[in-house]
Amino acid sequence: MIFRKLAWFFSFLCMAFLFFMSSRPIEQSREDSARVMALFGMADLVEYGDEVNEYGHIILSQAHIMIRKYAHVAIYGTLAVLYFGSLYGYFGKIIPTAIISLLLATLYGATDEIHQIFSNRGASVSDVFINALGAIIGLSIISVIFFAIEKTPRAKKIFSYVYDFDPPGGNLLWKKSV
Helix, strand or coil, X not given: CHHHHHHHHHHHHHHHHHHHHHHXXXXXXXXXXHHHHHXXXXXXXXCXXXXXXXXXXXXXXXXXXXXXXXXXXXXXXXXXXHHXXXXXXXXXXXXXXXXXXXXXXXXXXXXXXXXXXXXXXXXXXXXXXXXXXXXXXXXXXXXXXHHHHHHCHHHHHHHCCCCCCCCCCCCCXXXXXX
């Protein structure tokens, strides 16, 4: 039970982090991306063009944009996995939990994009799809892990000490799978 509470705690922490990052001006976001690129030795790949998009932002180099998109994938993959850990067993087993976790992560990604409009940043429908892709990747990985644990009695017994695979009062919306 403590694992579920920790997963919820870290889910809210992740959502707060995303809200904070979306509240920051675009210039600070560019600086963050530049620091990440410098960390990986790619600082010389950043080129700012003179073109301006419809939001009045200078168009960034492809490498800079890819860093941002990979960050979306990683963060929303993590958020979806945290949702999965929080919800597993309460809506059935792996598939229903993964679907609900995907919906929650995608919904949060959409509301985050709407939030960016009010933070003088641009909202992007493509970012919502990238967030959903990150959630799908994260959920695919955690689903395979949980499937392996469920199907291996010894692993299920070991991991049941950390995570209750048969929660009391679980499966509130779906019948328990056999």
